[in-house]
Amino acid sequence: MVSPDTVRCAIGVIGNGTALVLFLSPVPTFIRIWKKRSVEQYSPAPYVATLLNCMIWVLYGLPLVHPNSMLVVTINGTGLVIELIYVTLFLLCSRGAARRKVFLLLATEVAFVGAVAILVLSLAHTYERRSMIVGILGVLFGIGMYAAPLSVMKIVIQTKSVEYMPLSLSLASLVNAICWTAYALIKFDLYITVSYY
Template sequence: MNCLLWFFYGLPIVHPNSTLVLTINGIGLVIEGAYIIIFIIYAAKNTRWKMLGVLAIEAAFMAAVVAGVLVGAHTHEKRSMIVGILCVIFGSIMYASPLTIMGKVIRTKSVEYMPFFLSLVNFLNGLCWTGYALIKFDIYITIPNALGTIFGLIQLILYFYYYKSTPKKGKNVELPTVLTKNTVTSGNVSVTVDK
């Protein structure tokens, strides 16, 4: 949803001269679309139907946004403002989603559930887009990405603070025990021995 909204925001009919926003989010839509298709192919039947329901709701919401903006707002400024506000909301939600994991890190004093590289990329992504937004003076790109930079930095600080207290999992591999049975027969008596 976030990528769809940013793609719509970058279209010339909404916010002219946003080629970078349009291309990056267009590529993101293709990659995410491939991921969703693969997920739906291999998901269990119940999960597949739930995901298709969520996608239908998102498609209906996006269709309503597109129709409402194109019919109701007749200037680039109004279209940019409406779609920009939605982008700020959904972009902020995307960047804030790791906050639940950050709470778990503080409670458990372990970074086991917060991958370092995901936190690093979250921070760098927010930083790059904030820099871009400040160059272009685009408040709608600045707000969610500045929040993303702050949230990413907090994640990295938490990671380094709790990294040493995280219990290390051993790399020992426990092999399964295999029992073999030997049957010894003597006269009328049979005995089975487990080895």
């Protein structure tokens, strides 16, 4: 008989794989941006939102906040690095007000997550409280991450082209959500469940 923990771990590994595909799905977009040295009409919103989401979930998965969440930390740490590369490319290839906006968003996110980490680790004295505070933030920013690509819908409607909304990103999001929901339901984790449901 296979234990629930083994099944959960296997699903978590699959979830990490699908999340990695999700994080890497914009690579063709960023190759194009880099070659043209222009962000064209691409929106930084999905990448900035995903970066914030990854930072919060890395914090959530730390042993001081939510023990036994190594799979959450590894994939979100990987996603954090990948999204930081994307945001850096946006900074390098955008101009003027657009560049300042992305830079300010990035600085605000880093300051916010740093403040949350300091406050939670110093003021919340139990794993349950820390998990609850960071978990609720994870749910809120997860909603933001999944809603951010909707900002591209205006461009899709105006141009009548899905060029700026890759199918691979949409499919990877769906598969990733299914895997992480299953992972969270096996050994019930309210915050991961709500975040992907």
